[in-house]
Amino acid sequence: MAELDPSQPLPEKGVVVRDLTLAYGDTVVQQSLSFHVRPASIFVIMGVSGCGKSTLLRHMIDLEQAEQGDVVFDGHRLWTDDSAERAALQRRIGVLFQSTALWSSMSVGENVGLPLQLHTRLSAAEIRDQVAFKLALVGLAGQESRMPSELSGGMQKRAGLARAIALDPDYLFLDEPSAGLDPITSQRLDALIMSLRDALQLSVIAVTHELPSIFTIADDSIYLDNESRCAIAHGDPRVLAEHAEHARVRAFLNRQPIAAEDAAP
Numbered sequence: 001m002a003e004l005d006p007s008q009p010l011p012e013k014g015v016v017v018r019d020l021t022l023a024y025g026d027t028v029v030q031q032s033l034s035f036h037v038r039p040a041s042i043f044v045i046m047g048v049s050g051c052g053k054s055t056l057l058r059h060m061i062d063l064e065q066a067e068q069g070d071v072v073f074d075g076h077r078l079w080t081d082d083s084a085e086r087a088a089l090q091r092r093i094g095v096l097f098q099s100t101a102l103w104s105s106m107s108v109g110e111n112v113g114l115p116l117q118l119h120t121r122l123s124a125a126e127i128r129d130q131v132a133f134k135l136a137l138v139g140l141a142g143q144e145s146r147m148p149s150e151l152s153g154g155m156q157k158r159a160g161l162a163r164a165i166a167l168d169p170d171y172l173f174l175d176e177p178s179a180g181l182d183p184i185t186s187q188r189l190d191a192l193i194m195s196l197r198d199a200l201q202l203s204v205i206a207v208t209h210e211l212p213s214i215f216t217i218a219d220d221s222i223y224l225d226n227e228s229r230c231a232i233a234h235g236d237p238r239v240l241a242e243h244a245e246h247a248r249v250r251a252f253l254n255r256q257p258i259a260a261e262d263a264a265p
Helices: 053-060 083-090 108-119 124-137 153-164 183-200 211-217 237-243 247-253
Strands: 015-024 027-037 042-046 068-073 093-096 171-175 203-207 220-225 230-234
Touching: 015 053, 027 053, 027 220, 027 230, 042 053, 042 183, 042 211, 053 171, 053 203, 093 153, 108 124, 108 153, 124 153, 153 183, 171 183, 183 203, 183 211, 203 211, 211 237, 220 237, 220 247, 230 247, 237 247
Parallel strands: 042 203, 042 220, 093 171, 171 203
Antiparallel strands: 015 027, 015 068, 220 230
């Protein structure tokens, strides 16, 4: 169960979001978010378009700072005044953006090797070895010299994943990983995500509204409601599909329209 009990001490392991409020000026996106991502699990942030899923992800990876609350990784606060500690924590985070954000002017190998060049003291030969290893992990062995434009959409996602795990992160964030992919390619990407979780013991936080992916990969989840602007469901989405308290959650997970009389929480 993802929801935190405020009367209990914070978990020492995993990712903890505590009393988080996301806002732009006077506009509140989400409020009072509290949940726990267990180590080596896949946690899905779900909800309809515009509910604040990607906004929450940007806060959790330190691209934005919340109006209120904390994000804590293995007992270490993300928003600390210690710049060295904050930078060290950021290096433990890998991110696959929705568009993959691969540099179009760089080869696949150069894209994957860039974090290693910027954040390690590895030699050029050692970086080449690491790049080859990471590409093999995502099923792109031998593709170092190809340009992103030469890859299919699914291969671009895999290349983005290889770059995201280049620094051997403990936490992997995925923003709409299946966006733009056909069902078969999406299914293969889901299998790869689960394989990487198991092989590398990653804590994976994925933003998605793709139901097949949600039901395939999620160990736990949170549903962000765009009307009440808070989380109205936590837990295994397979259970929530049948037993969620709120009609909007059941309707979302069963791909059903919501009746007007059930629209209220």
